[in-house]
Amino acid sequence: MNVQKSFADTASGMPGSLYLVATPIGNLEDMTFRAIRTLKEVELIAAEDTRQTRKLLTHFEIGTRIVSYHEHNKRASGPELIRLLLEGQSIALVSDAGLPAISDPGADLVREAVENDIPVIPIPGANAALSALIMSGLPTERFLFAGFPPRERKSLLKWLKDMQAQKGTLLFYESPHRITKTLEVLQESLGDRSIACVRELTKRHEEAVRGRVSECIEWFAEHPPLGEFCIVVEGSEGIGASEQPIAAEWWSELSLDAHVAHYEEQYDRKEAIKLVAVDRGLPKRDVYNEVNR
Template structure:
């Protein structure tokens, strides 16, 4: 067991994890600014990007690059400096370090070397999008970026499709249409979902609807800016043994007898059987 008292013995080295704005610079807290000013160095994912932030808040602390391509080289250097009593502020390009960004390996190295790790609260895209999405805010699961390759992505979604918490994914504007199409294919078209883009910026936008509606919208519209995709959790509604052996038409009639309207029954059958509503509607009226 290890016990950390974050603010005892100020002369010891400390790693501060500093969140930076995801769009609007006014979201930078006073404490974050002060820590970056007091730090010996700032470990930055992209020094050019962070320099714009430093210039805006008149922070003169020197930077050292720290990203996925050099972290193995940098971590021993940082540990040595922290062990000698220096203070390092670690930042990613936007939002929380370690959340789909560099940082975790440095945190674990510090813990292994009994160096204090202090996280500052601040902006994070997933939670910001979640609380305004209209989907259940808890429980939730943050996944981040899904695999890019189709086969791997579909396999991953198959493992997630019956998870009950609201699910949060990150996606690029270039891949969001394909990803939504795959999620609709695996999770079912009637699952509610929300896309949020350009968080905290002038063109912030929420798209709320079913996965089918979002898929169809994206077929005709191109999005700009990094996106958050939020999908409602699995409701727990699966076919019971009696419904399992029914035809689509019999299943609809069964639900109508249970008190649902024909429209509601068609929607529910499509959801439970992971089919398109049009297919269920056609099957019901033709047969």
């Protein structure tokens, strides 16, 4: 059991506080007065990318000492930060942009702080996923943030299949060089749903491409995608039964040979057999033996 009173008077010898400070996702004017004050008052700032954070601190004339805390050094840096917090120092945690501890190692530090009864205090601000959601035109009553999708097709198919029945709007991030392939698999797995592909949030080239998945694929074929994207996808509750994919079993009427032949239009035979095995939930060896009799 852990009960935190964030603004209770702290006595001597008590731990310091871990502040989770939101930073701008593009436009520096999105920095809050409270965030600036907090970064000035803490003893230390733990940053995911110290070079990026130093630019921000310089702009707002913040002279607080900065240290590195990221995915590759968290096992060494995390315990040291916890030690300093337990000694009474207050630390601000910042990510490259937006809210820390979302899809970054800050979540590990928060968990360790909670386990050590160290107060964890959020300093709210800009967030790319929620910004994309509220400008998407899709339902906002219920939503699921899913982070970054897997890169491998097999893992991506499973990832999307697990979200197939989600009633709320889906949110995830994607890079410009992968977005078209991800949208193609999305259409195959979830059907031709309404989506919004939002990029460069709060920056000069902010843009939202709204429409069906197929329409967005066509758009990006003619307009090469640039910048980091947040994809907002209509949940299953918002689409009619006729638009629902049939449990991703489009291949149910095909023989194994025909199923493999379908994928061979885009991939070599080895990859086609692997994809068929994923679709049907069969061992790859069984599919190979059957189609090579």
